[in-house]
Amino acid sequence: MTKMLEDQLVEAVRKIEAGGAEKYHQKLKENHKLFVRERLRLLFDDGAYKTEDGRFANFEAGNLPADGVVCAIGQVNGQTVCVMANDSTVKAGSWGARTVEKIIRIQETAQKLKVPMIYLVDSAGARITDQLEMFPNRRGAGRIFYNQVKMSGMVPQICVLFGPSAAGGAYIPAFCDIVIMVEGNASMYLGSPRMAEKVIGEKVSLEEMGGARMHCTVSGCGDVLVQTEEEAIQSARKYLSYFPSHYQNKPVKTSGKLPKEGRKISEIVPEHQNAPFDMYELIDALVDEGSFFEVKKLFASELITGLARIDGRVIGIIANQPKAKGGVLFVDSADKGAKFIQLCDAFNIPLLFLADVPGFMVGTKVERAGIIRHGAKMIAAVSEATVPKISVIIRKAYGAGLYAMAGPAFEPDCCIALPTAQIAVMGPEAAVNAVYSNKIQEITDPKERVRFVQEKQKEYKETIDIYKLASELIVDDIVSGDELRNVLIDRFAMYESKDMRFSERKHPVYPV
Amino acid sequence: MKHIEATMAGTVLNILVQEGDSVKAGDTVALLESMKMEIPIESNVDGVVSEIKAGSGDFVNEGDVLIVLD
Incomplete structure (x- = not known):
């Protein structure tokens, strides 16, 4: 039976x-x-x-x-x-x-x-x-x-x-x-x-x-x-494999690997601020070989977001891509960045920002799409993230681009600059146009006009010189691109015990 | 018919191909200037250039056709 x-x-x-x-x-x-x-x-x-x-x-x-x-x-x-x-x-x-x-x-x-x-x-x-x-x-x-x-x-x-x-x-x-x-x-x-x-x-x-x-x-x-x-x-x-089981745990650290062989960072980054380069090559030079897991690779490619390991430690990378749309932040890239930052912060994954950003896009098209509202989401996410966060200024960081990429006011554990870094409200060309627009118009001789603009640009560049910013304690250090990986390994290890609360309240009123 | 569009609003710096040229996916076919940056425009597809729709100095909006391919 x-x-x-x-x-x-x-x-x-x-x-x-x-x-x-x-x-x-x-x-x-x-x-x-x-x-x-x-x-x-x-x-x-x-x-x-x-x-x-x-x-x-x-x-x-x-x-x-x-x-x-x-x-x-x-x-x-x-x-x-x-x-x-x-x-x-x-x-x-x-x-x-x-x-x-x-x-x-x-x-x-x-x-x-x-x-x-x-x-x-x-x-x-x-x-x-x-x-x-x-x-x-x-x-x-x-x-x-x-x-x-x-x-x-x-x-x-x-x-x-x-x-x-x-x-x-x-x-x-x-x-x-x-x-x-x-x-x-x-x-x-x-x-x-x-x-x-x-x-x-x-x-x-x-x-x-x-x-x-x-x-x-x-x-x-x-x-x-x-x-x-x-x-x-x-x-x-x-x-x-990059995540802990829940929000009270940390991701598992593995034994590290060397980065993929390739050009040195000092060779990858062009000195000229306006020339494009491929940020993926720079990421490859920083992270353990084969460890980069990209999120939203095909969407809003002017901002790269992905998980990686650096000497075995899990980090989340947010990087501007100068090769796509000049690395300018748009409505979609701001949303992409905001969600990725929240994801990493929720599960104790430290954040690395690699900034090379001309700012947020301008023009009627993006204003009508609400770029201010969308940009605010990314800036809010950066502000709220309490995991270890390191902001590296690779080249330019202009305007609110500096804010979205965890600039000094957004409580990064450090803001470090490469020698190619340039931090300003806007780049020299735009700034000189903005400040001296009337004066430039008044100069009738074309040669004299070019000379005047070049001279003012040179003066402007001196005021935003990265050594001046380091001297004023705006950036915490200037390092060589070729030392960057080791600097990051050490700093992420030191910041391991970071423990802070952002704000006491029920929840923010999200700028959605 | 395939075409190559401006990826963002800006001014055309240079069109790097001519009618009749063959292009491959990934080739840089034009340069824009936008937000004071040089913006390389790559082709997404293989093809032969049949028409050039924009010239140096033109303002183009995101999505405007720059080059038509056969």
Whole structure:
């Protein structure tokens, strides 16, 4: 008798773990997608997930294995994590009442255990037929997002998008710290192309509406664009290696590596302030080889944001890229910087600012887009960050660009300058034009005019000479580019014990 | 038809290609001056230049077409 019951259980589990009907598995293969349980095997160390709850959810329905979502606890890089993973072979991964309850419970578990929460998303959204049970109630779908907001900054939250994340479900990636998207399959949208055509008359493809590339390059809703599911999961594993389990811990320091071989920083940085150069080459010369994990590489490329290790210690880098849009800060780059600074500050990751910035963009286009409001977000995030922060002035740092890049007033632990540094309200050309505009107009002889402008520029440059700024204690030190890596290694080690609170209050009124 | 656009508002310093030239993705095809910086404009695609839409000294806005490729 017991044998029969045992066999019955084995058979039930086999059926659940097989997911939906064969034709849907076939469809996965055609779309180069993996079955949900295979994704989990790739995610967890040694392919093992030891703990799964709600396996029998909606068992009685007969055709809804696990109710379309696998919720498991396992280990990634030796660190415990909670995971929810949609099964698109079961009713297209849609959410019924038990699907939602399972997701809420695994989120609650992640909070109690203080471990990262990972969302492996591939879902068509709500099951409209079940809406009364899963949509509006206290433990309905809304609670998933409420929980995400509550968990934000408490534990890392990571979203890997393998397929659609539609309508309300699109808020799952929106509330995560990072969104990794598989090109060709992943998509996010509030209204599908079909709905857009019905209600506003717009005809558009799914890729244009909410494809992975669009979100990673234009909207900024995606952070990392990958080509395969395997790459997506490896990327999530690597990202997690930079983070502690929760906000009270620090990231794990590993043994350091030398930087990639290449030109010296003194050779990379041009002396002439207006000439472009590639900031990636400078970053390579600073950080441990192979350790740079870039966030939002394809979005607002005038500002580079990424995690890296310097002698094994995790840091977050915010760097202007003179090669893209002159390294000028725009609406999108300010948003990108603000979110990345908040991410690092939440999880005790020290910040390194590499400033070479002509300022925030000017012109009607950006003013109408609210560049002041967006710039304020980045400056607010820089102000509030209490992790060790080092501001390095590589070349110019003009105007509010200096503020956004953690200039002296923003409580960096130090502001250090390379010999090429230049700090000012504006560059010499703009400043001379601003101050002597009328006088320049009055000079009729073109030669005399050029001579006058050059002379005034020379005088101006002397007033903002970096040795003068160091003499006035505006910068804390001037160092050679070639010494910079060692200086940073030492300083980040010294600042390890930094412990401060920014301000006593409930929360700021965010300049959003 | 492919084209290369200004990545930001500014003044055209120099167009570095001529009609009939072949360009590869990643090639610098024009220089703008904006915010007192030299802004290199790279092609995103391979192609042959069929038309040049802007000249030195022109003000261009972000998204304006500079060069048309076949």
